[in-house]
Amino acid sequence: MTPPMSTFPDQFRLDGRTALITGSGRGLGWEMAKGLAEAGAKILLHGRDRARLEPRVAELKAAGVDADALAFDMADRAAMRAEIAQAPAIDILINTVGERDRRSFLAIDPEDFARLIDVDLVAVHALVKLVLPGMLERKWGRLIMVTSIVADLAIPNASSYATAKSGLTSMARALAAEFGATGVTSNALAPGFFATETNERMIASPNGEHHRARSPAKRWARPSEIAGAAIFLASPAASYVNGHTLIVDGGVSATYLA
Numbered sequence: 475m476t477p478p479m480s481t482f483p484d485q486f487r488l489d490g491r492t493a494l495i496t497g498s499g500r501g502l503g504w505e506m507a508k509g510l511a512e513a514g515a516k517i518l519l520h521g522r523d524r525a526r527l528e529p530r531v532a533e534l535k536a537a538g539v540d541a542d543a544l545a546f547d548m549a550d551r552a553a554m555r556a557e558i559a560q561a562p563a564i565d566i567l568i569n570t571v572g573e574r575d576r577r578s579f580l581a582i583d584p585e586d587f588a589r590l591i592d593v594d595l596v597a598v599h600a601l602v603k604l605v606l607p608g609m610l611e612r613k614w615g616r617l618i619m620v621t622s623i624v625a626d627l628a629i630p631n632a633s634s635y636a637t638a639k640s641g642l643t644s645m646a647r648a649l650a651a652e653f654g655a656t657g658v659t660s661n662a663l664a665p666g667f668f669a670t671e672t673n674e675r676m677i678a679s680p681n682g683e684h685h686r687a688r689s690p691a692k693r694w695a696r697p698s699e700i701a702g703a704a705i706f707l708a709s710p711a712a713s714y715v716n717g718h719t720l721i722v723d724g725g726v727s728a729t730y731l732a
């Protein structure tokens with residue numbers, strides 16, 4: 475069935491849609507939440523500590539946004555199920571939680587490797603299973619996996635993180651293939667070098683300077699520069715974008731520079 479016509483700017487609006495952005499108390503998750511809010515979506519912020527989310531919820535409400543918070547640890551499946559059960563119907567799910575273990579491959583025990591894969595990858599599978607049935611019933615949904623350019627461009631001391639992000643990319647494609655005819659799309663969003671709170675120390679280091687020089691843009695990305703890509707993938711304008719990885723890295727992955 476052909477979607478109804480609308481004006482082009484309206485195709486980027488998210489009025490009447492509810493978006494859950496995991497790990498959205500700060501960093502890229504928060505920037506994406508603000509962007510989707512400006513596009514008209516109801517926002518559900520997520521983090522492990524509700525008290526830490528409340529100021530962010532208050533900030534959105536002060537701007538006239540319909541917002542609330544869900545608090546659970548991604549590793550706690552029972553808490554996840556309980557929070558999702560009492561949440562409004564979720565139309566857009568953006569998975570941004572991504573713990574890191576910056577040790578070398580030989581330094582990471584199999585148990586630590588498995589724990590990170592559980593939080594960064596297996597937990598996303600569990601969360602998608604909770605929200606997908608409602609999307610299928612309503613015949614509309616957006617699943618967005620926030621991965622990383624390290625899913626395809628390997629770096630030292632990131633074996634578990636890179637493995638998890640590669641898994642999310644594959645999950646996005648698998649979901650796109652399985653549910654492509656249902657009105658639910660599934661895509662990945664792969665950021666490059668972003669100047670988030672987590673990366674503050676690295677930016678000022680020799681390694682951070684190397685990353686800056688490595689980018690054709692010759693700078694780290696501002697966190698707010700991720701929002702446009704998230705809005706696009708979540709919007710009606712991306713109704714035929716499915717199984718795709720949208721890279722936002724200033725051209726890093728398009729170059730042969732080292």
